[in-house]
Amino acid sequence: MRTQVAIVGAGPAGLLLSHLLHRQGIDSVVVERRSREYVEQRVRAGVLEQSTVDLLREIGLADRLDREGLPHHGIALLFDGVSHRIPMSDLTGGRAITVYGQQHVVRDLTEARLAGGGQVYFEADDVTVLDVTSATPRVRFTVGGRSTELECDVVAGCDGFHGVTRGLLPASARILEREYPFGWLGVLAAASPVDDELIYAYHKRGFALASLRSPTISRLYLQVDPTEDLAEWPDQRIWDELGTRIGQDGRTVNEGPILEKSIVPMRSFVCEPMRHGRLFLAGDAAHIVPPTGAKGLNLAVHDVHVLSAALSHWYATGSETGLDEYSTTCLNRVWRVQHFSWWMTSMLHRFPQHDAFEQQLQRAQLEYVVSSPAAATSLAENYVGLPWS
Structure with a gap:
């Protein structure tokens, strides 16, 4: 051929x-x-960046995306029992992400x-x-x-x-890489999402993320040790832990049948x-x-x-x-x-080697992001995706 x-x-x-x-x-x-x-x-x-969505529309491949995709104009950072919304579209001239x-x-x-x-x-x-x-x-x-x-x-x-x-x-x-001392336990569940926008939670028991794939399907993550045995995480233990980490501001984590679950390690890798x-x-x-x-x-x-x-x-x-x-x-x-x-990753996860000093540095960074328009804008423009040059 x-x-x-x-x-x-x-x-x-x-x-x-x-x-x-x-x-x-x-x-x-x-x-x-x-x-x-x-x-x-x-x-x-x-999660699709604005430029990814724009390209798919430009080449005529966004009909189903536009029907079924869920545009998001903000995300929440949750820590110390308080949720703080980052209004991404307001801070980036209308750019957004789409969950698809x-x-x-x-x-x-x-x-x-x-x-x-x-x-x-x-x-x-x-x-x-x-x-x-x-x-x-x-x-x-x-x-x-x-x-x-x-x-x-x-x-x-x-x-x-x-x-x-x-x-x-x-x-x-050149191979440049970094292994993180934790992984994510991810679940796909037939349960109503916690919110209509993503929630990133910093908690003393570890990071958690509440996302979604549709109005009836939730995608949820827990920070765990990457060597954990998935068999040690029955469904109810997962729901209880999600409730503890994400429900810290009074939110309810809606439970439902878990359709699939897995544990993946966290790493950065680049070849040059x-x-x-x-x-x-x-x-x-x-x-x-x-x-x-x-x-x-x-x-x-x-x-x-x-x-x-x-x-x-x-x-x-x-x-x-x-x-x-x-x-x-x-x-x-x-x-x-x-x-x-x-x-x-560094701002939101609990690192096993961190002492109280380093944990306070994380809190200071989170406080700065949610209180400074400049810091929030930096997060927002990177999250929705910097425009392609």
Whole structure:
């Protein structure tokens, strides 16, 4: 087989890149090791920045998003038994976030690509990427017992942290990472949300977050030790702990059947550069941020927006300037987002090594954010997403 751009990974980054390239008349093939059902159902991020929503509208993929997505114009910081609203839209000239689950974004993108004649190979086994430093890289894979070799001009590695493409970076690439001494126990529950906006709670027992996916589905998180056994967290223990941490200002945490639950570690990760030869990494293959700032999906969207523009310019003019600048352009935003996510994480979580002095520093930071218009504006403009340059 032959295509212009081979895309490894059918998550939001890979599918959106394929769609953007299609709009520019550039051929692509997407190869995904998981089934379509799996990628369309896995629950991940759920907060879309303003620029992400604007892009999906611009390219005609926001019909369902506009019907079912939940715009939010503020968030609450809850500590010492008092809730403080950060009016994000008021502080950022009307910019907002929209709650719309990643699985829905993937569903919309998949349907659009297949309806447009896109080639997406799910359940691809033995995916191997070859010759990325040559002018004709290749991707080998097997689908339904049939082996295929795909020749291309460029490979886009959109296959996540555990995918095959990141391992192709040379030894000279820098890997910068930080592990946090806690994780998040996340639950999806058939229960009415605590509020119609997100609540970030700082509590002596640990951080908690009350989010939502619809008017009848709640997404809730508890800070826990990352080595905790999920079996030690029966449903009622989860509800009791959420009630303690989020109900500190008199709010009621509505209980209901827990549809799924998991414990995920918290880490920051960046690889530099995000390019090696004709291989370009995007999304979680290149960087991971702690979820406190709700940035992972949005960073992936920005990556492929930059990459699609660079590829379009290259095919149209032969100039590699955009491709050469891809990594630097993306990493500038990655590090801004890493800092914001680290700052939110550091301000809101209980660190086991912190003494009373450091805990008071956290309280002082929280007090400053909710009492200073300048500090609140800084949080708001980063949370809704700084405009793309």
